[in-house]
Amino acid sequence: MDQLSQRDQMQVMAALNEMQMQEMMNTYNNLVERCFNECITSFRTKGLEGSEEQCVTRCVQKYMSFTQRVGLRFQEKQQQMQLQKPS
Numbered sequence: 001m002d003q004l005s006q007r008d009q010m011q012v013m014a015a016l017n018e019m020q021m022q023e024m025m026n027t028y029n030n031l032v033e034r035c036f037n038e039c040i041t042s043f044r045t046k047g048l049e050g051s052e053e054q055c056v057t058r059c060v061q062k063y064m065s066f067t068q069r070v071g072l073r074f075q076e077k078q079q080q081m082q083l084q085k086p087s
Contacts, residue, residue: 035055035056
């Protein structure tokens with residue numbers, strides 16, 4: 001990236017930021033869809049019922065824990081690949 005002009009570097013960084021924002025939005029949307037489909041069973045009231053609220057809390061915790069674990073494993077694999085690369 002050092003070979004790129006400052007303008008090109010800024011464009012690359014802007015594109016990376018956009019991709020990161022899109023990934024965050026996809027993660028959020030997947031979380032909402034999954035937990036809603038799994039936990040919301042009644043539409044009799046405007047608010048969540050106690051059991052639904054507990055389910056959503058557990059669902060979010062599990063999803064975030066899973067996402068974090070996958071991210072850590074991905075980083076570990078990347079590091080292994082970097083160490084195995086011939087110089």
